[in-house]
Amino acid sequence: MSAADALRDAARRLLSATDTPRLDAEILLAFALGISREDMILRLRDLAVPAGFDALVGRRSAGEPVAHITGTRDFWTLTLAVTPDVLVPRPDSETLIEAAIEHFRGGAPKRILDLGAGSGALLLAALDEWRDATGLGIDISDAALAVASANAARLGMADRAAFRRGDWGEGLAERFDLILANPPYISTAAALPHDVLYHEPHLALFAGTDGLDAYRRLAPQLAGLLADGGVALLEIGFDQGKSAADLFRAEALQVAVRQDLGKRDRCLEIRT
Known part of the structure; x- marks a missing residue:
């Protein structure tokens, strides 16, 4: 079987496992080949099917995230x-x-806080934008902190990004120019795709019966963490634009709701 045929066959096998069967198949084939997806697409007609590709497709078909x-x-x-x-x-x-880029247009944050840092994605992306900034990531999971710290080291940001175990903003005395957070916001009653429900940490997904428990913890903390002129940016579920925002407005904070590229409510923009 040619690589092109193997790719088409893999996409068919993944139809019931993912909303993006062709993309997933392409990523897995490129991974098996040890080359970029772009390079693979350009050279597809000349490539042989690598050993192990079928096993990778089998793992994805069984629900394991790409x-x-x-x-x-x-x-x-x-x-x-x-x-x-x-x-x-x-x-x-x-x-x-x-x-964040829009808020700091013409300027730059000096200190950045990532609450619920996970892999470090938000903090490290921000530090890559603002090379003179430093940041702190907080997470309650030691395993997550190890992943985030390793990412910072591999990306050459270990001297600018510190990661510490903590419970949201509890005990923090410092004030920050930029606060980022992607807290859990899914209701415990929600139905989730198999690959999310069985392969991703529930601690990072679920936040009580209404999905608002993490925001209830964060709302009274933010005013004491934001520096003058600073902003807090919190991810929300598409249906939480009002319910989550009201928790912060009750703390006398200024709140605007931003939408993602799909025109769904996705971010609370909070100022003192």
């Missing part, structure tokens, strides 16, 4: 290592970085 199979995920300008101990970074979360 990022766990390849061990990496692209986010913003970075390629990050990911494991089952952290949430796989999503393109929707890039909405927070876009909002």
Whole structure:
């Protein structure tokens, strides 16, 4: 079987496992070949099917996320290592970085805080934008902190990014110019795709029966963490634009709701 035929066959096998069967098949084939997806597409007619590709497709067909199979995920300008101990970074979360760039247009944050850092995606993406900034990532999971610290070291940011165990902003005395957070916001009653429910950490997904528990913790903390002129950018679920925002407005904070590229509510932009 040619590589092109193997790719078509893999996409057919993945139809029931993913909404992006062709893309997933391409990523897995490129990974098996040890080359970039772009290079693979250009050379597809000349490539042989690598050993192990069928097994990779089998893992994806069984519901294992592509990022766990390849061990990496692209986010913003970075390629990050990911494991089952952290949430796989999503393109929707890039909405927070876009909002931060708009807020600091003509300036730059000096100190950045990432609450619920996970893989370090948000903090490291921000530090890649603002090369003179330093940042702190907080997470309650030691395993997640190990992933984030390793990502910072591999990307040459270990001297600018510190990661520490903590419970949201509890105990932090410092104030920050930019606060980023992608907290859990899914209801415990929600139905999730198999690859998310069985392969990603529930601690990073679920936040009580209404999905708002993490925001209830964060709302009274933010005013004491934001520096003058600073902004906090928090990811939300598409249906939480009002319910989540109201929790922060009740703390006398100024809140605007930003949408992602799909025109869905995705980010709370919060100022004192």
